[in-house]
Amino acid sequence: MINPRRCLLIIVSAVFLYTSLLPAQAIPDARVRYVSAGAVYLDRGGSIGLKVGDRLDVVRNNEVIARIEVTYLATASASCKIISQQGEIQAGDVARWIEHTSEEAVTDTTTEVRTREIPVKRAIETKTLFRTFISGGFSVQWYHRTDKSPAGMDFNQWNARLNLRIRNLWAKDLYLNINTRARYDQRSYASGVSIPAEEWRSRIYWITFAYEPADAPFNFQVGRIASNKFSGLGYLDGLILQHNVSRSFNWGVFGGVQPDMQSIDFSTDMQKYGVYGSYRYGAYDDTYLQTTLAVAGSYSGGTVNREYAYFEIRINDKSGWRLNNSLELDFNRDWRKEYSGTSLSLSSFYLSGSYKFNDRLTAGLGYDNRKNYLTYVYYSRPQELFNETQRQSLRGDVWIKVPADMTISLRAGGRQGKDESQISYNYGVTLLKSNLFKYFQATLAFTGFRNIYNHGYSPSASVRYQLGAVNTGVSYGAYRYIVDRYDENRLNQYVNLTFSIPVWSKIYLFGHYYYDWGDDMEGHRILTELGYRF
Numbered sequence: 001m002i003n004p005r006r007c008l009l010i011i012v013s014a015v016f017l018y019t020s021l022l023p024a025q026a027i028p029d030a031r032v033r034y035v036s037a038g039a040v041y042l043d044r045g046g047s048i049g050l051k052v053g054d055r056l057d058v059v060r061n062n063e064v065i066a067r068i069e070v071t072y073l074a075t076a077s078a079s080c081k082i083i084s085q086q087g088e089i090q091a092g093d094v095a096r097w098i099e100h101t102s103e104e105a106v107t108d109t110t111t112e113v114r115t116r117e118i119p120v121k122r123a124i125e126t127k128t129l130f131r132t133f134i135s136g137g138f139s140v141q142w143y144h145r146t147d148k149s150p151a152g153m154d155f156n157q158w159n160a161r162l163n164l165r166i167r168n169l170w171a172k173d174l175y176l177n178i179n180t181r182a183r184y185d186q187r188s189y190a191s192g193v194s195i196p197a198e199e200w201r202s203r204i205y206w207i208t209f210a211y212e213p214a215d216a217p218f219n220f221q222v223g224r225i226a227s228n229k230f231s232g233l234g235y236l237d238g239l240i241l242q243h244n245v246s247r248s249f250n251w252g253v254f255g256g257v258q259p260d261m262q263s264i265d266f267s268t269d270m271q272k273y274g275v276y277g278s279y280r281y282g283a284y285d286d287t288y289l290q291t292t293l294a295v296a297g298s299y300s301g302g303t304v305n306r307e308y309a310y311f312e313i314r315i316n317d318k319s320g321w322r323l324n325n326s327l328e329l330d331f332n333r334d335w336r337k338e339y340s341g342t343s344l345s346l347s348s349f350y351l352s353g354s355y356k357f358n359d360r361l362t363a364g365l366g367y368d369n370r371k372n373y374l375t376y377v378y379y380s381r382p383q384e385l386f387n388e389t390q391r392q393s394l395r396g397d398v399w400i401k402v403p404a405d406m407t408i409s410l411r412a413g414g415r416q417g418k419d420e421s422q423i424s425y426n427y428g429v430t431l432l433k434s435n436l437f438k439y440f441q442a443t444l445a446f447t448g449f450r451n452i453y454n455h456g457y458s459p460s461a462s463v464r465y466q467l468g469a470v471n472t473g474v475s476y477g478a479y480r481y482i483v484d485r486y487d488e489n490r491l492n493q494y495v496n497l498t499f500s501i502p503v504w505s506k507i508y509l510f511g512h513y514y515y516d517w518g519d520d521m522e523g524h525r526i527l528t529e530l531g532y533r534f
Contacts, residue, residue: 027097030078031283032058034214035089039167039175040068041214042078042095043283050078050097059094060087068095071133071167079213081133081167084533088228091280091290092316136164136178139531147188148522156186173213179205179226203264206235218243219252224259230276230294230310232328235259237266251277258298270305272298288316307331308347320356360401368393392416405434424451439467443475456481462496469508471500479518492518506533 030044040058044050052073058066065087068080082089141159159181166176182202190197208223219242227233227240229252238256245251258270274296282288290313297307312326328348332340347370354364369392395413402408412427428447436442441464448457462475475496482489497513507530514525 027054029097030056030095032089032091032093032095033077033280034091039071039173039212040066040080040082040089040095042080043076045074045076045078054097055083056080056095056097058089059096060090065089065093067098082135082165084137085163092288132169133167134165135167135534136162137531137533138162139529141527141529144524144526146524152188153191154188158184173211173216175208175210175212177206177208177210180207181205201263205264212242214244214247216244219250225256227254229254229278230292230296230312231326232308232310233272233274233294233296235264236272238272248281249277249279251275270298270300272296276310286318288314290314304334304336306336307333321353322355323351323353325351354397362399364397366395366397368395407432407434420452422452425449436463440465453485454481454483469500469502471498473498490519492516492520503530507531508533 027049028044030042030048030050032040033043034041042050042056050070050073052070054070056068056070057064058068066085066089067083069083070078071081072079080095139159139161141157141161143155143157143159145155147153147155160183161181162178164176164178168174169176180203183200185199185201187195187197204224206224206226208221208225210219210221212219212221221227221240223237225236225238225240227236229240233254235258236254236256237259238254240252240254242250242252253273253275255273256271257266257268258272259265260267260269274294276292276294276296278290278292280288280290292310292312294310295308296310298305308328308330310326310328313323315321315323326348327346327350330336330345330347332343332345337343349369350367352364352366354362356362393413393415396411398410400408400410409430409432410428412425414423414425416423426447426449428445430443430445433442443460443462443464445460446457447459449455456479458477458479460475460477462473464471464473466472475498476494477496478491478493480489480491494514494516498511500508500510503509510529510531512525512527516523516525
């Protein structure tokens with residue numbers, strides 16, 4: 001006779017054995033919700049299996065732009081530190097889980113001890129709460145150009161770069177960000193007073209002390225700030241104070257002075273002030289809306305330099321629509337009104353949208369309408385250089401995924417100036433083969449163009465090999481154009497070799513080699529960089 005309890009035991013044991021032998025399931029992708037001065041905040045957390053110490057790649061357009069590590073965790077959100085970075089992280093980027101680090105095991109053990117002894121719990125929590133994290137990178141770069149043209153202007157350049165992020169400085173959620181560069185240029189000979197044969201140029205792009213947790217009522221940044229709160233702000237030596245009314249809505253004020261735009265040195269000649277507000281709704285992989293409104297002004301010794309309003313809205317819909325619109329509206333008074341003849345002028349308008357029909361087809365369309373605007377800094381110069389020439393451009397793109405791991409992108413665009421009778425246009429097609437061979441990717445591209453001065457085309461081909469942190473490639477391209485006025489045909493070609501390899505531990509080596517030859521140029525260009533990521 002069959003024993004029901006024994007049958008149940010056998011079934012449960014079999015299911016347990018089967019599931020235990022299955023490979024671990026990948027943790028679902030998350031999205032970047034918010035980027036502060038010292039942290040990256042995700043829209044998912046412990047509910048999908050993330051743990052403190054997990055590492056994720058930040059991906060955009062199938063390219064890894066950064067690596068992050070989870071430091072604080074909630075059920076539906078996570079805060080991460082940046083381990084390495086090749087590009088700017090933006091809201092909406094995909095965060096893809098790659099591994100549990102050894103730090104996770106320490107965290108799990110610590111959690112077990114804390115549940116047993118209250119004194120140990122307090123000691124460990126205090127240590128974790130005020131632990132300081134240091135990340136960033138330091139690199140030395142050398143660039144050399146050999147000019148075989150009649151001009152013979154050889155060029156050498158040495159760069160030393162430091163990008164430093166210190167998180168939890170003195171207390172929780174206090175950050176110090178430093179980005180600076182020292183550069184030495186050496187030319188074959190001087191070219192006028194402004195271009196000497198040898199010169200040092202040092203830059204401090206930003207050195208910012210910040211407090212920016214997403215769940216705090218107030219955030220601030222102080223120092224030299226390169227903020228992305230809204231377009232047009234630029235560099236600011238001063239203060240940004242933000243009030244987080246909720247996780248969806250915040251507003252803030254800023255004030256300070258603008259550094260010298262050529263040397264990036266401290267200057268008090270130009271003052272900046274303004275106010276902004278931002279609202280976010282939904283999740284990026286579902287239905288998402290983000291909008292920003294700002295009013296800003298810059299002044300030179302009490303005289304208006306520029307006063308304007310900035311508006312931006314981004315909409316993603318789960319049905320496949322994406323929309324991005326931004327505009328700048330200038331308020332003209334005093335000398336600006338006398339020059340323009342109007343109190344208001346639309347100096348920038350941009351609108352783009354795309355629709356994903358299915359997993360294989362996406363199409364997009366964009367419109368750009370901009371004007372040059374005159375500032376007080378250049379008011380004394382000939383005004384015909386700042387004639388508010390209007391530029392209008394229309395651009396369309398189509399992305400098609402075809403079998404055999406291939407993607408085809410088609411693009412075309414046109415542009416016309418206010419005083420131009422002829423439309424300038426360009427068009428192109430790119431074919432990408434992801435798995436040509438194992439770890440190999442191939443690209444073929446063709447671009448054509450015509451403007452008011454010349455017309456031509458440019459074909460190119462490249463092959464890239466990537467395995468982990470090793471990335472190498474070779475490409476060839478040509479650029480043929482005809483100068484319409486003289487019916488002159490000119491051709492230039494190039495070969496480019498590139499590599500990026502880990503040397504040891506966190507030390508890496510990166511390099512480019514170009515060889516250009518043709519009617520307009522001939523010579524070698526070499527770029528090498530030795531760096532350390534910490």
